[in-house]
Amino acid sequence: MAVIGLEQESQGVSDTVSSGRADESQPVPATPSHPAQLRALRIRRQRILKSVILLVVLAFLLVPLMAMMLFTVRQPLSGQWGVDAWKAIFTGSGDSLGADMSILWQGLGISLGLCVVTVVLVLALLVPVMVITYLRSPRLARVVEWVSTLPLTIPAIVLVVGLGPIYRWLSADVLSTNPIWLCFAYTILVMPFSYRALAVGMRSIDMRTLAEASRSLGASWPVLFVRVLLPNLWQSILSAAFIGIAVVMGEYTVASLLGRVNLQVALYQLGQSNSQISTAMALLALVFGVVLLVVLDLVADSIKRRRNK
Amino acid sequence: MTSITVASGRPGEQGLRSAASRLSRRRNLGTAAVSLPFFAYVAAFLILPTGIVVVGAFLSPTQAFTLDNFKRLTEANTLASFGTSIAVSLISALIGACVGGLAAYALVLGAKPEGLIRRIIVALSSVLAQFGGVMLAFAFIATIGINGIVTMMLQQFLHFTVNPNWLSSLSGLITVYCYFQIPLMIITFLPAVDSIRPQWREACESLGANTWQYWIRIACPILLPRFISALLLLFANSFSAYATAAALFSQRSIIVPLMIQGAIRNEMDPGQQGFAQVLAFAMIVVVAVVMMLSHLLEKRFARWQ
Structure with a gap:
């Protein structure tokens, strides 16, 4: 996501500038085999190659999405066209298609709840420790970085094998079998992504100067944290939250193997009986992800513009 | 104070x-x-x-130390599923890295950094790189499953019948994995391609180098470490992917994560617990080795920055 905002000199401009330079009839003994026409040819060829590559990749990425869309409005067996699947989703009852939608709403509710709890938990765990280690102990900050990105190295399926006994104990003796407790596992899964989003924000502001300035003006630590650092970090906190939501909404492995229902498990189960409704719901979830990302991009843009002013 | x-x-x-x-x-x-x-x-x-x-992984069902679990790792079907897992991950990582790398290069080539096409593809990629599991399986079933849209179109217009079981074959699985590998490669490799300055090429040409020399002497040494470390990331990514395969294959345990699933669900046999743990342990080892290699490469790349 940080990729979008990368500052880079425009290659298009630089290409024209340099070909202009090659046009000048200076004696260039080192490049006799590279007259301006050949360079222009090369650039034209590059442009064709570029368009072909991008078109093929875009087609590969877009065809399944379009097929999903068509699949939801065309009955696969009878070949009839209709918007019954979408009606079922927006009216909330799948009676017209003979499908029981209750599991889907149950899963959706749980996934939304999990999003909230997981995001709160991961931010509450990460933000304070990242700030304090960044300000006071760079060595500890490296340990925090290593630990937070560790879940990338441990596949979710492996984590489930180890989490199984823990959750068995948790649900029998401490808490309940309520799927909301999956938030403990999800916090770990989300941590590397949220860590990266937060780290980008913390590196882009001069936290040490801010902290020293406010401390020498008499701010206490809580005041420094709430009134100085958080307002400067809210954009990266927002992006950490969004990526967390995206991960939680798409999670299947842990929930299904621990025997809990979330959105993805519900989608899979519904897909066994009515593939049209579940495909439509999957498409909606994907659109939701795209919207989240576009909003994030717009937020980042507006902040960058305000800073430049 | x-x-x-x-x-x-x-x-x-x-x-x-x-x-x-x-x-x-x-x-x-x-x-x-x-x-x-x-x-x-x-x-x-x-x-x-x-x-x-x-x-x-080192405990028997009676909680005593044992190496018996590891013996099951060398059984024929366990070895076969590890082989399949590694092959699927390697091939999908190679395809993803090459296609994604080319696409990243094409995005940077002669385009403005804030250009529309680039923004669309980058935004799409960051969503699709996370798009795995059940929803991805649905997308491909809707595309090229038995009643898929592309299947129908091929049949109607070209009279070509797609094998209905193609999606649950290895080449089908690899194709499905490529769907998240290519976007992941684009977003991880784009910064590396961005770091190549067009001025370097111009400097090269004004010093008399041709395209071939530019690639061999300048671009490759800079891009290669990042390319390989991205390739390793893709490998680890598909090696640990479970949900997509689980949604596509309902019965057969042809890759390691599905074997673990089978071992977890099989609660009748107490020995299965240890088996799941030893499989998971082996997965950790494979991914850890891959990540370590990638870390070494990143270190080497840091010299260029």
Whole structure:
């Protein structure tokens, strides 16, 4: 996501500038085999190659999405066209298609709840420790970085094998079998992504100067944290939250193997009986992800513009 | 604050120093107090489960030390599923890295950094790189499954019948994996391609180098470490992917994550617990080796920045 905002000199401009330079009839003994026409040819060829590559990749990425869309409005067996699947989703009852939608709403509710709890938990765990280690102990900050990105190295399926006994104990003796407790596992899964989003924000502001300035003006630590650092970090906190939501909404492995229902498990189960409704719901979830990302991009843009002013 | 008042109240350098050391001790205590919840949480939900897997791999059903679990790793079908897993991951990583790398290069080539096409593809890629599991399986079933749209179109217009079981074959699985590998490659490799300055090529040409020399001497040495480390990331990514395969294959355990699933669900046989743990342990080892290689490469790349 940080990729979008990368500052880079425009290659298009630089290409024209340099070909202009090659046009000048200076004696260039080192490049006799590279007259301006050949360079222009090369650039034209590059442009064709570029368009072909991008078109093929875009087609590969877009065809399944379009097929999903068509699949939801065309009955696969009878070949009839209709918007019954979408009606079922927006009216909330799948009676017209003979499908029981209750599991889907149950899963959706749980996934939304999990999003909230997981995001709160991961931010509450990460933000304070990242700030304090960044300000006071760079060595500890490296340990925090290593630990937070560790879940990338441990596949979710492996984590489930180890989490199984823990959750068995948790649900029998401490808490309940309520799927909301999956938030403990999800916090770990989300941590590397949220860590990266937060780290980008913390590196882009001069936290040490801010902290020293406010401390020498008499701010206490809580005041420094709430009134100085958080307002400067809210954009990266927002992006950490969004990526967390995206991960939680798409999670299947842990929930299904621990025997809990979330959105993805519900989608899979519904897909066994009515593939049209579940495909439509999957498409909606994907659109939701795209919207989240576009909003994030717009937020980042507006902040960058305000800073430049 | 406290250090100044204490120090001024007590003359002499010794008082100052002891106050300073007291302050630094307090600071360290404060840091520890704030860090404690984070480390405690990670210990409980990341280190402990991993520990259970690693220790469990060496335990028999009666909790005694044993290496029997590892014997099952060398059974023919376990080895076969590891081979399949590694082959699927390697091929999908190679395809993803090459296609994604080319696409990243095409995005940078002669385009403005804020150009529309680039923004669309980058935004799409960051969503699709996370798009796995059940929804991805649905997308491909809707595309090229038995009643898929592309299947129908091929049949109607070209009279070509797609094998209805193609999606649950290895080449089908690889194609499905490529759907998230290519976008992931685009977003991880784009910064590396961006770091190549067009001026370098111009400098090269004005010094008399041709395209071939530019690629061999300039671009490849800079891009190669990042390319390989991205390739390793893609490998680890598809090696640990479970949900997509689980949604596509309902019965057969042809790759390791599905074998683990089978072992977890099979609660009748107490030996299966150890088997799941030893499989998971082997997966950790494979991914750890891959990640270590990638880390070494990143270090080498850091020299160029």
